[in-house]
Amino acid sequence: MIMNESTANEDGRLQLAVFTDLDGSLLDHYTYSLENARPALERIREQRIPLVFITSKTRPEVEMLQAAMGIREPFIVENGAAIFFPDRYREWRIDTGFRQPPYTVIQLGASYSEIRRFVRSVKPGFNIQGFGDLSAEDIGRLTGLSPKQAILARQREFTEPFLMEDDAHLIDLQRVAEASGFKVTRGGRFYHLMGSGQDKGIALRRTVSLFLQNTHRRLLTIGLGDSANDLGILESVDIPILIPHPDGSYEKLDLPNIRRARHPGSSGWSETILDVLNTIEEGAA
Numbered sequence: 001m002i003m004n005e006s007t008a009n010e011d012g013r014l015q016l017a018v019f020t021d022l023d024g025s026l027l028d029h030y031t032y033s034l035e036n037a038r039p040a041l042e043r044i045r046e047q048r049i050p051l052v053f054i055t056s057k058t059r060p061e062v063e064m065l066q067a068a069m070g071i072r073e074p075f076i077v078e079n080g081a082a083i084f085f086p087d088r089y090r091e092w093r094i095d096t097g098f099r100q101p102p103y104t105v106i107q108l109g110a111s112y113s114e115i116r117r118f119v120r121s122v123k124p125g126f127n128i129q130g131f132g133d134l135s136a137e138d139i140g141r142l143t144g145l146s147p148k149q150a151i152l153a154r155q156r157e158f159t160e161p162f163l164m165e166d167d168a169h170l171i172d173l174q175r176v177a178e179a180s181g182f183k184v185t186r187g188g189r190f191y192h193l194m195g196s197g198q199d200k201g202i203a204l205r206r207t208v209s210l211f212l213q214n215t216h217r218r219l220l221t222i223g224l225g226d227s228a229n230d231l232g233i234l235e236s237v238d239i240p241i242l243i244p245h246p247d248g249s250y251e252k253l254d255l256p257n258i259r260r261a262r263h264p265g266s267s268g269w270s271e272t273i274l275d276v277l278n279t280i281e282e283g284a285a
C-alpha cells in the first residue's frame, strides 16, 4: 500500500487507481480490440477509478482511443517519456511540468529530434529502420494498424520504434546508444530507442506522487502489462497483473506477488480486474 503520511488519516476510504499497458494487455495483440474488456471498463467508470494508460503509443494515438472510449484521464506515452495530465482533471492541482493546452506535461524522455539525430548517425553502421524512415503505409503493413492509426503512430514526440536487420548487433547498438545518453528496449513488435532516463515505472511513480498530493484517501494501485518493458509498471504497483501472450505463454518476470491473468488481451484484462475489485469489496464489507 502506497501511503502518504500527511493524508493517510484524513479519510479511511480507499482510492483505487488502474495503470495499464495497451497493446497486448487492454488491447488484443492482433486486432487492437478492447471489446472483451467492456465489463471491467464499465465497472471502472461506475466507480470513478482513475484509468491511466502507460504505452509505447503516441499522444495522438492515445487521444483517439480515449475519445472513442469517451474518457478523459491522465496518460503516459512513448514508454514513459511523458505524462499528460488533462486540465481540470478531478479539479486536482498539478504544480510541476509545463503547460501544453489542454494538458500539463511532465517530460521524462528526450525529444524526438534528438532521437532522430542519433538514428541517422548510427544507420550507416547498423541496419535499422525507424518509424521516421518509414511511410505510414509501411507502418500500417508492419503493425496491422489502419491507415489512419498508422499516421497517428508516426507522429512521434519522444521515442523511435525501429526494426533491425540483424539482432546479433543489438548489444553493440545498445552500447553506442548508452554512450550518447539513450537506451534500447524491446517491445511487442519493435525495438524502441529512447532517452536513458525514462521508463514506464518511473513515469508511473511520478503519477502516483501527483495523485497522493491531490487525493485525501489511501491509494491502492493496480497495474497490468504483458511484456518485459512493463516490468516497471508491475513492480511499482500494489497489485501487479501479468497478461499472457496470444499463445498463452507468460513473459518471464519474477515478482513475488504477481497475479497471472488466465486469458490474453482484453478478456484476461477484464476478468482479472473484476476479480480484484470483487475481492477488495468483499474485504471492505
Ligand SMILES: [Mg+2]
Binding pocket: 021, 022, 023, 024, 025, 188, 225, 226, 227
Ligand atoms: Mg504490451
